Amino acid sequence: xxxxxxxxxxxxxxxxxxxxxxxxxxxxxxxxxxxxxxxxxxxxxxxxxxxxxxxxxxxxxxxxxxxxxxxxxxxxxxxxxxxxxxxxxxxxxxxxxxxxxxxxxxxxxxxxxxxxxxxxxxxxxxxxxxxxxxxxxxxxxxxxxxxxxxxxxxxxxxxxxxxxxxxxxxxxxxxxxxxxxxxxxxxxxxxxxxxxxxxxxxxxxxxxxxxxxxxxxxxxxxxxxxxxxxxxxxxxxxxxxxxxxxxxxxxxxxxxxxxxxxxxxxxxxxxxxxxxxxxxxxxxxxxxxxxxxxxxxxxxxxxxxxxxxxxxxxxxxxxxxxxxxxxxxxxxxxxxxxxxxxxxxxxxxxxxxxxxxxxxxxxxxxxxxxxxxxxxxxxxxxxxxxxxxxxxxxxxxxxxxxxxxxxxxxx
Amino acid sequence: xxxxxxxxxxxxxxxxxxxxxxxxxxxxxxxxxxxxxxxxxxxxxxxxxxxxxxxxxxxxxxxxxxxxxxxxxxxxxxxxxxxxxxxxxxxxxxxxxxxxxxxxxxxxxxxxxxxx
Numbered sequence: 001x002x003x004x005x006x007x008x009x010x011x012x013x014x015x016x017x018x019x020x021x022x023x024x025x026x027x028x029x030x031x032x033x034x035x036x037x038x039x040x041x042x043x044x045x046x047x048x049x050x051x052x053x054x055x056x057x058x059x060x061x062x063x064x065x066x067x068x069x070x071x072x073x074x075x076x077x078x079x080x081x082x083x084x085x086x087x088x089x090x091x092x093x094x095x096x097x098x099x100x101x102x103x104x105x106x107x108x109x110x111x112x113x114x115x116x117x118x119x120x121x122x123x124x125x126x127x128x129x130x131x132x133x134x135x136x137x138x139x140x141x142x143x144x145x146x147x148x149x150x151x152x153x154x155x156x157x158x159x160x161x162x163x164x165x166x167x168x169x170x171x172x173x174x175x176x177x178x179x180x181x182x183x184x185x186x187x188x189x190x191x192x193x194x195x196x197x198x199x200x201x202x203x204x205x206x207x208x209x210x211x212x213x214x215x216x217x218x219x220x221x222x223x224x225x226x227x228x229x230x231x232x233x234x235x236x237x238x239x240x241x242x243x244x245x246x247x248x249x250x251x252x253x254x255x256x257x258x259x260x261x262x263x264x265x266x267x268x269x270x271x272x273x274x275x276x277x278x279x280x281x282x283x284x285x286x287x288x289x290x291x292x293x294x295x296x297x298x299x300x301x302x303x304x305x306x307x308x309x310x311x312x313x314x315x316x317x318x319x320x321x322x323x324x325x326x327x328x329x330x331x332x333x334x335x336x337x338x339x340x341x342x343x344x345x346x347x348x349x350x351x352x353x354x355x356x357x358x359x360x361x362x363x364x365x366x367x368x369x370x371x372x373x374x375x376x377x378x379x380x381x382x383x384x385x386x387x388x389x390x391x392x393x394x395x396x397x398x399x400x401x402x403x404x405x406x407x408x409x410x411x
Numbered sequence: 412x413x414x415x416x417x418x419x420x421x422x423x424x425x426x427x428x429x430x431x432x433x434x435x436x437x438x439x440x441x442x443x444x445x446x447x448x449x450x451x452x453x454x455x456x457x458x459x460x461x462x463x464x465x466x467x468x469x470x471x472x473x474x475x476x477x478x479x480x481x482x483x484x485x486x487x488x489x490x491x492x493x494x495x496x497x498x499x500x501x502x503x504x505x506x507x508x509x510x511x512x513x514x515x516x517x518x519x520x521x522x523x524x525x526x527x
Contacts, residue, residue, distance in 0.1 A: 122494055125447075147413075147522075148450055148492045156447025197523035247526045254526040367527060394412070397524030 008048050011057065012041055014215075016136030019061040021108020024169045027069055030115065031158075031165040034133050036072065040065035041136060107171075109134065110223050113216075114172050117183040118164045125160040126187045127194075131209075132157055135216060141207045145194065181224075185233050185289065188217050192237050196244070197395075210241050228284025231276055236293035238273030239300050242266040254401045258305040270300045288324040291316055310339035327356050331368050343376035363392035367402060374409070383409040413450065414499035416489040417515040418506055421482055422458055439505040443491055448502070454487035483512055490519075 020037045024030050040061045054060040116130040131137045131145075143153035172180045195209025217234040224230050246260040255261075277293040284290070295316045302308040317333035330353055338346025350369055370385030383406045390402035443449040458478065465472050489506070493499055496518065503514040 124494060128447075146492075152447050152449055152492065154447075155444060155449075159445065159447060193525075194523070197525050254524055256527050260526075364527075371527070394518045394521050395524040396520050396522050398527075399520070401524070401527070 008045055008053070011053065012044055012061075013136035014219075015058050015061055016041060017109040017112045017134045018058060019065060020133055021112055021169075022062050023065050023069065024112075025108070027066070028169075029165070030167070030169065031161045032069060032072060033065070034161055036065040036068040037061070038132070038138070039068045042138070106223050109219060111169060111171055113184045113220065114180050115164055115167060115169065116160075117180070117187045118167060119180075119183065120163050121160050123187065123190060125156055125163075126183065127190050128153060128156050129160040129164075130187050130216075131191065131212065135212050137207060137212070145207050145209050181227065181230070184220065185217075185229060188213050188220070189233060189289075191216070192240075196240065210237075210244070213237060214241065226284070228280050229287040229289045231280040231284070232287060232290030232293045235273040235277035235280065236289055236296055238269040238276070239293060239296040242269040242273070242300070248397075252397060253404070254397050256401075257299060260305075262303065262305075265300070273297065274300060286319070286323070288320060291320040291323065295320075308339070310336055314340050327353055327362065328364070330356075331364050334368055335371070338372050338375060343372045346372045347376070363389045363398070363402075365389075366392065367398075370402075370405065374405075379409045380411075383411070412495065412499075412521070413490060413492050413519040414496070415517045415519060416491065416499065416503050416506065417485055417517065418487045418489070418511045419483045419513040419515065420486045420511045422484050422486055435506055435511065439489070439502060442505065443493075443502060448491050448493045448498075450492050451490040452488065455485060458484050486511065 016037065019040065020034060023033045023037060027033060043064055044057070044061060048054075048057075112134050113130065116133050117126045121129065128142055128146075131142050132139065137145075139154045139157060140150050142157070143150040146153065171177070191209050192213035195211070195213060198209070214234070214237050217230070217237055221227075221230045221234045242265050243257075243260065245266065246262065246264040247255055249255060273293065274297045277290060277297050280290055281294060295313055298309050298312050298316070314333065314336035317329060317336050321329050321333055330349065334346040334349040337349050347369065350365065350372065353365055366385045367389035370382045370389060373379075373382035373385055386402050386406035386409075390399050390406065393399050393402065440449070440452070461476055461478075463474050463477060465474070489502075491499060491502055493502065496516070499516050499518075503516050506514050
């Protein structure tokens with residue numbers, strides 16, 4: 001019996017953007033429509049387990065959401081001394097399903113994603129709104145996922161909705177499409193990372209954001225099969241997530257890639273991700289997500305850490321450093337270069353970051369330096385680099401890992 | 412990212428009464444509730460009510476105070492969830508007013524982490 005609500009949730013969530021799309025196109029007012037659809041989803045979560053799933057779940061949700069909207073407008077109208085827009089409301093309860101075709105539903109999901117990742121919103125707001133309007137998660141679930149009070153998340157979402165309320169419900173113009181799609185992919189990437197980096201804590205109410213991000217990335221890839229970056233992002237998520245069972249010890253301690261028990265990697269998503277990225281690289285113009293997926297694939301294909309094709313990894317990072325330069329890319333490239341040309345070559349590359357202002361308090365620089373110094377045999381310097389990194393990080397498990405590395409080395 | 416804004420000021424008798432009428436704090440509260448960045452806040456009671464617990468050789472000792480000679484004392488905290496340290500500093504600047512002479516901005520440790 002306990003599994004019933006979860007099953008209903010799985011059924012409901014993909015319907016959320018389809019229903020919202022239809023309701024918004026029909027009635028306008030994204031803000032009010034989104035509330036009405038959430039109400040309809042909640043009603044379904046309560047009623048369906050008891051009364052059974054209706055023959056046309058989507059039609060049921062559209063009808064209920066439309067009624068909620070009508071109720072809301074009627075009461076608002078009553079408050080405004082019954083201004084007569086009642087005529088406009090007539091016919092809102094009409095049977096909806098017939099005019100909803102699958103292509104329209106697919107278009108709507110994408111249009112909604114573009115709307116939720118509107119450039120007027122900050123990334124945290126884009127993430128919250130996407131999870132609610134497209135992901136179909138409740139505000140409570142999203143608040144749990146980001147460890148903030150529900151009222152805080154509710155406010156963030158309603159503010160985001162008001163910000164985009166005036167935006168026309170349509171695909172962005174061709175000229176800005178690439179940029180807007182970039183924002184959508186970035187939001188899905190943020191959702192994935194939030195879920196992936198979370199250590200399995202005692203809070204069972206935290207929804208699995210990794211799975212949600214993969215589900216949405218899969219949807220975007222299905223809707224835009226020719227987009228190389230959408231495919232690259234999905235492949236990157238699949239391969240990265242496959243390592244999850246091996247990335248932490250039972251006590252929550254982080255296990256670096258080189259020390260992971262590779263027999264615990266999940267082989268099915270790796271196979272899917274590797275096939276997807278191989279096919280994509282062969283046909284699409286290359287982009288940063290594809291390169292990161294390709295790097296993840298090279299690691300995934302090594303049965304043991306020492307079998308890793310480091311020249312290949314270093315070459316891919318070199319291309320990434322040209323295509324999407326940034327301190328984090330340089331850091332990762334330094335590790336690969338050290339594996340190919342020795343630790344000093346890696347340290348030299350790392351030194352180029354010392355004058356980089358973007359790096360700020362990034363603890364990963366001393367962390368990587370410590371690793372390379374340890375490789376070079378300079379244990380005292382490695383130890384102090386690890387300790388410096390441990391001081392600078394704001395992540396509890398990373399700090400613990402860095403302190404452990406330092407403790408392994410003699411004073 | 413979560414940040415703790417620790418406010419320092421000169422605690423005066425009745426300061427907690429003034430707190431509700433403090434323009435700077437009201438402005439900040441209104442702003443961060445609206446943006447969805449507010450997590451928690453509380454003013455601290457007068458330092459005269461402070462007690463300190465220490466464990467020495469397994470024995471628990473409780474003393475009044477400390478009553479330090481420092482004029483500026485911790486008067487309260489704000490917990491915010493915002494995008495960056497830059498934004499946290501912006502919020503802290505809103506707090507600096509007549510009662511608060513300094514705000515210490517400290518990032519909180521995060522339970523999440525990425526393997527290296």
